[in-house]
Amino acid sequence: MYLNFFIISVLTNILFFLFFKKITKFVNIKDAGDGKRKFQKKPVFLIGGTILITNLVIIYMFNYLFTENILFYKFLSNHREYFSIIFGSILFYIFGLYDDKIKLSANYKLLISLILVVFFILFDDNLLIKELNFSFLDHNVELRSFSYFFTILSFLLFINALNMLDGINLQAGFYCILIFLIFILKGIFVNLSLILIISLLFFLYLNFKNKAYLGESGTQLLAFIISYIFLKSNNYQEKVFFADEIFVIMALPGLDMFRLFLIRLISGKHPFKPDTKHIHHLLSTYFSKVNTFLIILVYIVFSIVFYYLIVNKFVYIILYILTYIVLVSFLTIKIKNK
Numbered sequence: 062m063y064l065n066f067f068i069i070s071v072l073t074n075i076l077f078f079l080f081f082k083k084i085t086k087f088v089n090i091k092d093a094g095d096g097k098r099k100f101q102k103k104p105v106f107l108i109g110g111t112i113l114i115t116n117l118v119i120i121y122m123f124n125y126l127f128t129e130n131i132l133f134y135k136f137l138s139n140h141r142e143y144f145s146i147i148f149g150s151i152l153f154y155i156f157g158l159y160d161d162k163i164k165l166s167a168n169y170k171l172l173i174s175l176i177l178v179v180f181f182i183l184f185d186d187n188l189l190i191k192e193l194n195f196s197f198l199d200h201n202v203e204l205r206s207f208s209y210f211f212t213i214l215s216f217l218l219f220i221n222a223l224n225m226l227d228g229i230n231l232q233a234g235f236y237c238i239l240i241f242l243i244f245i246l247k248g249i250f251v252n253l254s255l256i257l258i259i260s261l262l263f264f265l266y267l268n269f270k271n272k273a274y275l276g277e278s279g280t281q282l283l284a285f286i287i288s289y290i291f292l293k294s295n296n297y298q299e300k301v302f303f304a305d306e307i308f309v310i311m312a313l314p315g316l317d318m319f320r321l322f323l324i325r326l327i328s329g330k331h332p333f334k335p336d337t338k339h340i341h342h343l344l345s346t347y348f349s350k351v352n353t354f355l356i357i358l359v360y361i362v363f364s365i366v367f368y369y370l371i372v373n374k375f376v377y378i379i380l381y382i383l384t385y386i387v388l389v390s391f392l393t394i395k396i397k398n399k
Contacts, residue, residue: 066120066252067259073119074263077112081267084111090161092274105271107161109234109264110278114154116260117253121147145185146253146289152177153285157278167333171217178216181289182209188292190215196303197375212292219288221333222314224280225321228341229350233275234265235358237283239365240310247301250290257286305378309368313340313361316385343392 077084088111091104156173159165165173182188190212192201204211227233238261241254267273275283294301308315317340322332330336344353364381371377 107276109275157281223284
């Protein structure tokens with residue numbers, strides 16, 4: 062089964078690559094840069110989301126028509142759950158594509174994200190986080206009446222944290238590949254993760270050549286899928302992730318998001334308004350974009366690996382947060398004194 066998905070996905074991406082010029086003419090959405098956060102010399106196609114959604118739809122159709130098996134993952138025992146992730150991917154892709162086209166304001170983006178998130182939580186109550194399971198506690202933390210609020214908040218935070226990481230070439234793509242590899246190692250959503258990894262590798266080649274960006278369509282789609290899987294796995298009988306494990310996996314974009322939200326609110330700015338104070342912007346003041354990407358990638362990989370190696374998870378998380386604060390503070394002070 063995995064081989065079938067692999068072959069179809071590779072062939073789909075090869076066809077996409079061969080007809081790249083025709084597809085970009087059809088979609089025809091570009092990022093020309095703004096001279097502040099984006100400095101590309103010529104417009105780049107925002108085609109990443111289209112690559113991903115094309116793979117998902119084509120492979121779904123093949124799987125349904127030729128194998129009569131529409132399950133991506135062994136735990137998904139009915140069509141409604143599968144429909145959720147495909148339908149959600151399409152909706153978030155369309156939302157992102159619309160944003161790429163007309164550049165929605167921060168308020169509209171937040172409102173649309175909220176509406177979509179609430180819809181999916183009401184549609185699939187298995188996404189609802191009813192309790193949190195920490196590796197360093199001998200009991201679960203029940204949320205009770207806070208379940209809906211916490212689930213909606215978590216979904217929105219996941220989406221925005223991943224979106225904020227898409228600041229330099231290769232960064233968001235490799236980070237998502239890392240997360241999908243973790244899903245495969247955990248034995249969850251294996252086929253879906255395999256499809257997306259192959260699609261992202263093809264996209265990253267174009268991204269490295271500065272021919273394509275993920276765009277909002279790509280980041281919104283990926284953020285939805287990753288958020289969906291994290292929330293969904295929380296309700297499996299056999300727990301797949303501890304809450305602190307998810308925190309560490311999402312820690313760098315998550316902490317960066319909270320820091321920037323706080324800075325913007327103190328400065329009287331909208332918390333979702335883009336700026337150039339992300340950690341990759343701070344690092345790129347001293348390093349090239351490629352080296353900045355490599356530093357962040359190594360930082361994320363080692364932080365996740367150390368989580369699984371270190372016995373005292375609680376102490377590790379505290380040290381991780383302190384390390385992030387020290388690093389960002391050091392870079393900020395150095396830039397001010399430069």
